[in-house]
Amino acid sequence: MSMYGGVGLQDTISYEGSGVELFHDFALCVMVFILCVVVGMFYSITVGGGSVVSGYSGSNYVEFIWTTLPVVVLLGLSFPSLALMYLSEGPPGGSPDLTFKAVGHQWYWSYEGGDFLDFGVDSYMAPLGDLSEGSFRLLEVDNSLVLPFGAKVRLVTSSTDVIHCWALPSLAMKVDCVPGRLNTLSVSSVSPGSFYGQCSEICGINHSFMPIHVEFVDWGTFLAYVAQ
The missing domain is CATH 2.60.40.420 (Cupredoxins -  blue copper proteins)
Incomplete structure (x- = not known):
């Protein structure tokens, strides 16, 4: 059992499995980043009196950012995910042995x-x-x-x-x-x-x-x- 034994992930014995493990770590980092942004915004609005976002009320710049950033995050998650799905469904480089x-x-x-x-x-x-x-x-x-x-x-x-x-x-x-x-x-x-x-x-x-x-x-x- 690897360092992830506490959450049920086992040591992998294949290249595809190692890719899945790396993708898990990457997706977890993305989730933590999103959580920190949401918590920071919530703190700014409720406790900090909205000091961070008050200057951007009705700003096209802010609307552009919160529209494009989720798209970038989803693309960053989709490409490695689709690559792993492709590798798991068939061996690369020719027919199977x-x-x-x-x-x-x-x-x-x-x-x-x-x-x-x-x-x-x-x-x-x-x-x-x-x-x-x-x-x-x-x-x-x-x-x-x-x-x-x-x-x-x-x-x-x-x-x-x-x-x-x-x-x-x-x-x-x-x-x-x-x-x-x-x-x-x-x-x-x-x-x-x-x-x-x-x-x-x-x-x-x-x-x-x-x-x-x-x-x-x-x-x-x-x-x-x-x-x-």
């Missing part, structure tokens, strides 16, 4: 792949009795999604019943899984590791019991996993 499909069910996940061999696994939450010391309650699964780190992976999501949501905080990613529709996002990691997420859509009585577990491994381990 691998394609996987994540399908939401009530209440488990299934993963499919067909780049090397056609295979599919169902991922259920591990029962409490199967957990070992050091395992995470309500987050461990019987079959994880295994991906090679450093590769550009395209993840296609859908659902067979209701709307689910595939979310992995370490990648700063969250995408809805809608029945009859395919949504795509780019998944990549700069380091190996084991990372957890959960369905972030209220999809029914067992919504809290369909965790997501992704393991990023080297290519040799990944190929051995696919061969099984």
